[in-house]
Amino acid sequence: MAISKLNDRLQLIDGFDLGLEQRTGSYVIMEQQLTIIETGPSPSVDYVKQGLKELGISLDEVRYIIVTHIHLDHAGGAGLLLQDCPNATLIVHPKGARHLADPSRLIAGARAVYGDKFNDLFNPIVPVPEQRIEIKSEGDRLQIGPDCTLEFWDTPGHAKHHFGILDPVSNGFFAGDTAGIRYAQLLEDGIEFYLPSTSPNQFDPDAMRAAIERMKDQRFDWLYFGHFGAARNPQAALEQVLTWLDVFVKEGQAAYDNDESADQLAKRLLVPVLAQLAEKGAKQPHRVMPYIEMDLQVSAQGLLDYYDKRGSGS
Secondary structure: OOEEEEEOOEEEEEOOHHHOOOOOEEEEEOOOOEEEEOOOOHHHHHHHHHHHHHOOOOHHHEEEEEOOOOOHHHHOOHHHHHHOOOOOEEEEOOOOHHHHHOOHHHHHHHHHHHHHHHHHHHOOOOOOOHHHEEEOOOOOEEEEEOOEEEEEEEOOOOOOOOEEEEEOOOOEEEEEOOOOEEOHHHHHHOOOOEEOOOOOOOOOHHHHHHHHHHHHHHOOOEEEEOOOEEEOOHHHHHHHHHHHHHHHHHHHHHHHHOOOOHHHHHHHHHHHHHHHHHHHOOOOHHHHHHHHHHHHHHHHHHHHHHHHHHHHOO
């Protein structure tokens, strides 16, 4: 079981999403009202439960489960985990709540993308009882300890049903996917590397840029990524994501104009990524390549979807 202690009150449990280590994590905030941020997909729930056990936390101690957005790699296991946490309430963005209560559209969308792999990656998707859902919007707060009141920010760009959570105690921000992906696999080479996540079907580069600029203005001490782990240099991380966002948008436009496929666009994007890794002196890029290639494929789909919708006026 992989558990990382980030500080005295914050732990990160690796959910081994997709069977990969350091892919998607669940954060445990050890406050009076014990809080988990992100459940991962349903196959990760056993890892989360085992992690809590190793931390000496019983499931009936869990008071809040927060999901930054409802994509299945972040929230697919929410209903399953809630079944075993009798005192927990699920916190979700207003645009995501109904899809967790009735996940039929989420399931259909994921099946369309993942096909035969869906069951292994995401089953079972358990509906969340409406009475156990609490909605938080821009500026809403949630007190989880005498000296800790979380604040919710609407952070679209990756998805419209996305919020981020400000933790005032650590001056840290749970960014979900709006601030991109942190490739923890490269840390062994001394490289901090980040890419944006432009997945379908609600990617909006302008909204993503605005949300990231807002994060920069706050000058956090920590940035907590859904994929994967915590950055101690948020300003540099956010700058890197913004720089790559410009590259993604430019290459996406070129691929769309040339009627290229998502596979072709992913290969386009891989060229500058590999060049930068070489420039940074990555010694073992093979360790991170399965993650990067998978992410670029999904991001390419989102970029082409964005330009297709913009071109059709939808």
